[in-house]
Amino acid sequence: MTMLPGRAWKRIFWLLILLTLCTISLLQYGLLIIRQLEALIPMGVCTAGQMALLSDNFTGPLHPWARPEVLTCTAWGAPIIWDGTFDPAKAHQKARQQNFTIGLTVFAVGRYLEKYLARFLETAEQHFMVGQRVVYYVFTDRPDAVKHVTLGKRRRLRLEHVKRKQRWQDVSMGRMRTLHEALGGQLGREAQFVFCMDVDQYFSNAFGPETLGELVAQLHAWHYHWPRWLLPFERSALSAAVLAPAEGDFYYHAAVFGGSVAGLRQLTAHCTQAMERDQLRGLEAVWHDESHLNKFFWLHKPTKVLSPEFCWSPKIGQRAEIHSPRLLWAPKEYTLVRN
Numbered sequence: 001m002t003m004l005p006g007r008a009w010k011r012i013f014w015l016l017i018l019l020t021l022c023t024i025s026l027l028q029y030g031l032l033i034i035r036q037l038e039a040l041i042p043m044g045v046c047t048a049g050q051m052a053l054l055s056d057n058f059t060g061p062l063h064p065w066a067r068p069e070v071l072t073c074t075a076w077g078a079p080i081i082w083d084g085t086f087d088p089a090k091a092h093q094k095a096r097q098q099n100f101t102i103g104l105t106v107f108a109v110g111r112y113l114e115k116y117l118a119r120f121l122e123t124a125e126q127h128f129m130v131g132q133r134v135v136y137y138v139f140t141d142r143p144d145a146v147k148h149v150t151l152g153k154r155r156r157l158r159l160e161h162v163k164r165k166q167r168w169q170d171v172s173m174g175r176m177r178t179l180h181e182a183l184g185g186q187l188g189r190e191a192q193f194v195f196c197m198d199v200d201q202y203f204s205n206a207f208g209p210e211t212l213g214e215l216v217a218q219l220h221a222w223h224y225h226w227p228r229w230l231l232p233f234e235r236s237a238l239s240a241a242v243l244a245p246a247e248g249d250f251y252y253h254a255a256v257f258g259g260s261v262a263g264l265r266q267l268t269a270h271c272t273q274a275m276e277r278d279q280l281r282g283l284e285a286v287w288h289d290e291s292h293l294n295k296f297f298w299l300h301k302p303t304k305v306l307s308p309e310f311c312w313s314p315k316i317g318q319r320a321e322i323h324s325p326r327l328l329w330a331p332k333e334y335t336l337v338r339n
Helices: 006-038 048-053 088-098 111-127 168-183 188-189 262-278 289-301
Strands: 102-110 133-140 155-161 192-197 201-203 215-218 256-260 304-306 327-329
Touching: 102 111, 102 168, 102 188, 111 133, 111 201, 133 168, 133 188, 168 188, 168 192, 168 262, 168 289, 188 262, 192 262, 215 262, 256 262, 262 289
Parallel strands: 102 133, 102 192, 133 155, 215 304
Antiparallel strands: 192 256, 201 327, 215 256
C-alpha cells in the first residue's frame, strides 16, 4: 500500500476541519438563509375569473385582487384569507346580525397548563372574536389549577376534565375523540362554529369572523411555499393517513382548524377512526393527528383556507407577504413540557 506523504495528510486534515466548520455554520445559520430564499418560490396565481367568483357568507364581498403577490384562492374555489382581502368591520357586522356563538377549544394537559394556558386565554380575550359571543372550552387534567381570567361581556369559560396520557403523542391524537364527543354534547348545542387550537401559541392581532366557515383549514407557516413533492404528508401505504405523491393540495397545520359543528363532527370522526385503524395495526402516522387531518382535507376540501398570517412562527423571521400575524407560536420548550 502506498503511504501518503506528510504534507498530503496535513492537506486532508485541514480540508476535513474546513468541511466540519462549514457544516456547523450551515446548521446554525443556513436554515435562516434557506427560509428567506424559499419566499421566492411562487405560490401560484388566481385567474381573474376565479377571483370574480370568490365570495363569503361571513365577510361580505372579498377583495382577492388586493393581494396580487400571494395565492388568494384554491383550485376548488375556496378563498384563502389574507390581510387586506376582507373588510373586518363588515365581517363583525354580519356575524353580529346572525348572532353566532363561537366556540374555542384548547387542551392544556400536564405542564402545558402552567406554561401556556394563561397567556393563550388572556390574549384571546384581547383579539379572538372581539364583540362576538364566545365560549372557551379548556380540556385539562387539572381544572383546579386553571388561573382566573377576566372575561368580557357575552364570553364564558368551561373547564372539561380529561385524563392525562403517558405520552404527549397520545394527548395530541386523543383530542380528536374528545372533541368529537364534546361536539355531540354541550359544546355542539351552544356553539354554531368552533375553532380547535393548540395551547402553545398566543394571539397578537385580531382573529375575527372573517375566519369562519363550514370547514376551515390553516396553511402551515413552515410549508406554504413548498412544492407538493416536498410536503411532509404520510407516505406509508400501511397508514390510513397515506397520501400518494400526486395527492394533497396544501400542507395544513393541526394547531388551528375549525368549522361548523356538523363539519367538525365529520372531521373528528374521520381522524378518530383512522387513528384507531392504525393503532390496531401497530402504526402511528409520521405527524400523528396532523397527518390524518391532512388526509381528511384532501378527501373533503375546506371551504375556507387561512393564510399563514393567522398562525405564524416568529422563528421564520419577517416576510414581506406577512402583513399582520394574528396568532404566534410560543417558544417550544419540549424538554420542559413533554417530560
